[in-house]
Amino acid sequence: MALLIYSPSHPVADWAAAIRALAPDLDVRLWPEVGDLAEIEVALVWKPPAGLLQSFPNLKLMQSFGAGVDGILADPNIPRHVPLARVVDGNLTVGMTEYVLLHVLHFHRQVAAMQQNQRNGKWQWLPPVDPGQRIIGIMGMGTLGSHAAQKLLGLGFQVASWSRGLKAIDGVTSFHGDEHLEGFLRLCNVLVCLLPLTPQTRGIICRRTLSLLPRGAYVINAARGGHVVDDDLLHALDSDWLSGATLDVFNEEPLRDGHPFWTHPKVTVTPHNAADSIPAHVAPQIVDNIRRLQTGQPILRLVDYTRGY
Template identity: 40%
Template sequence: MAFVYKADPARGAEWAKHFALAMPEMPFHVWPDVGNPLDVRFLAAWQPPEDLMGLFPNLEVLFSIGAGIDQFDLGAIPEHVPVVRMIEPGIRGAMSEYVTMAVLALHRDLPTYLDQQRREIWQEIRVIPPSRRRVGILGLGELAQASLERLKAFGFPLSGWSRSRRSLDGVQCYAGHDELEAFLAVADILVCLLPLTNETTNFLNADLFSKLPSGASLVHVGRGPQLDHQALLDALDTGQLSGAFVDVTAPEPLPESHRFWSHPKIAITPHVASMTQPETAVSVVVENLRRCDAGERIVGIVDRQRGY
């Protein structure tokens, strides 16, 4: 029985060190060294190898090293192999930091001031108190809830939208298609933390942007295919949106000639809003392995019907 890690090899070396301390009885391999493929029962990967089950016919569990699993072709993974998304404190902390940074930057007009700096313009913008800047988050999973908790300290009116009904202290919650427009109408800063599914592909489009308050702004930390690039550019150029932080794009990396790079109202980061931390990730995985060994339910199993 063995465990294989398939992702960044430098982080793989860190995983190996922590894994050896936490579960020395389990052989651990970093791709492309997989030992005897017939011994591999567990795989942690960002992108699984082609012919997954042909290579590892005895695979029992597939772990994603990230919070999302949209990079997996679930149709190529047998139903009897659970797919487990990463739920660990490092991801939650980093995402809430990034969302807070981006929301505060947009709230205090940082993209405009950076553009003015480049053009040597000294011009103030009237400060709006947080109590009058409404922040709404699309998606109310663990990462969104962690972000909302951090934002509470600043006094923003907070709201959230999800497919199914949620109830969160201090957050006005909306649910389902029928309440989406009402949610958008009160989001001066819109944060996208939706999982990528067929329903959320191209979700951030011209029609959605038109339903936001005039001059609203966007923080996109969901998945690249959710954003219509031209729709964002048009909304920014017409003034319907005033600024955007974009951490995820399709494709990635963003092409050199893409207009996002030079647009004065867009801040680009290279998919770094949150990163799995090896030490805490290994702790979570090892705990799940012990659960598996004890016949208990693994934490983070993906609902294949929902896609997350």
């Protein structure tokens, strides 16, 4: 069985080494050294170019490097008769929670104001805010959102959530569905986006939804760049409706030279590194799915094409 590995972002040689260590019998090939296209039965991919996956006539499994699959589903020619699986990585979950806590606390503890005071040589006491008076709103209550919510509750914050379907978590004020989005947004002092990117969630952080947040709210997007309408976010920042934003993902990556986010005084830019999977941690999942394919067992962590995740 031949496995193709393609990614413009991951150290593919490291992933190949981790997989070969667990399955030395696998024929692992790194793009563009594909060989006979008909021999590729499994493709481990991230943001493949349009038409790549369709070019393998005997493809039996598509496997994502991570939890997100929007970069794969963006291909209009994806062979939808072939199962697509994603990764669920506990270490990635911890990394995302670290990222969320870091930037929630950066806002909550007024770090930007203290840094500005330092640059100005100004000694100024800033009154603290009771975390119990802050409502952190999380959009997307899958594995990542649920873990972050529990840790935020442990720090004394109030936590609200919004998801497409009902998700009930102890201590979290839960909202779901389009009809309850406005009520959720009006509560959020900090809005954290951890949604999957689907046609329904693309552009969800826009002028209308940002206007529903309380004045002075802060936005953190660690999901996908397509969730944000850039010009609308910039308008909300420039009009002083928002206190600031932390962005790890962008509509175009890498973020282009000269984009206003680079130099905006209220924006923190990070290079899509909120949470990354380590090959040695994730390779066992990938190899397990390949073995399942070989032995006719059910593939794990399958993506529902109709839902997009």
